[in-house]
Amino acid sequence: MKKALITGVTGQDGSYLAEFLMEKGYEVHGVIRRSSSYNQERLEHIHLSELLGSNGNIKRFFLHYGDITDALNIMNLISTIQPDEIYNLAAQSHVHVSFEMPGYTLDVDAKGTLNILEAVRILGLAEKTRVYQASTSELFGKVQEVPQKETTPFYPRSPYGIAKMYGYWITKNYRESYQLFAVNGILFNHESERRAENFVTRKITLAAARIAKQKQQTLQLGNLDAYRDWGYAKDYVECMWLMLQHDKPEDFVIATGEMHSVREFAEIAFQHAGIELQWTGVGIQEKGINRSTGEVVVEVSPRYFRPAEVDQLLGDPTKAKKLLNWNPTKTTFEELVKRMVHFDLEKVAKEENTVKMFE
Ligand code: NDP
């Protein structure tokens, strides 16, 4: 049985990847951080299926306390588990937050990556353990070429993008210097009903659901004219695994090849929640009005503007299609938005019930 170690297992991608690898028959080990509040919501169903013995009562899912900034802890975990594959998904992953916490973002996203690669090298696991590094389309930042592919020059525009750039190069360097099977997945934005609530897509789908159910009045957004290449997270974790099964360690762009604006995302999301948006005004005066009631439901707030913005990202996944035989449009943009809104409509309905229960 192959063993995988996932850092960032409590996050959006980590939870989907854990499920995916369990289905493939792996023994899965995840790194969780000690927290004063519960942080395993996205993993509960995996715990449950293990407890119910649906996998023949052989425990195949293990969680370990750890932090990728703690080199000793990471060394100890890798030495004990002896994983065949490591997926480094742990990160301070919020671009806007990285402007407020650049030093911390550097420690986690750059040095944390080095800690993992060094542990594999020092422990003499270069031949056994394959490493996946969660690289990002934010490396492209201020776009030098459209669409972006593996050979497009980088120009990151945030402390997050710059820290991830170190992660990218150190991964490549360990591959070239020490013959590690270490690869970068340069993934473009991918979303889901498990997306954290402060990323723009989930913020919109939750707000659209709450506004439709009269639990919230308005949604405040920043730059409505940012364009992103949005895919579905569950489809993307498969690529991480495919990259580590490939015969050669190589870096891959993973994207849908289609981009949409934040404005468009909001329009479609509100539509699925039963509200037709009409835009009025310009710049920070711009507003989204509910066409049937005339109420303002979307406002622009400079609070969500970034000191330096990435205006548009569009990926070219040709290499992944060809070499990994990956299908980038399993879930279309429309389906993704619809799926997230319907999930949040149900979530919000349950919130209402909970409120009523305690009234
Ligand atoms: P999330 O923010 O949902 O999850 C991040 C995970 O990292 C959480 O499990 C978090 O733990 C963990 N983590 C944060 N800091 C540390 C640390 N110091 N030590 C150990 N664990 C830590 O991110 P996603 O799932 O969306 O993304 C996964 C990875 O892919 C990230 O590296 C992200 O930067 C990258 N990426 C994401 C893209 C996307 O569109 N989603 C696109 C391209 C790259 P906790 O729950 O305790 O906070």
Ligand code: GDR
């Ligand atoms: P991004 O995702 O920065 O692309 O990073 P995010 O959803 O935060 O922003 C996308 C775009 O929307 C604009 N925007 C807003 N963003 C947020 N969060 N909140 C708002 O209210 C808002 N209004 C407009 C942003 O300015 C931006 O242009 C994500 C993360 O998952 C990274 O970890 C990952 O590496 C990249 O995707 C690829």
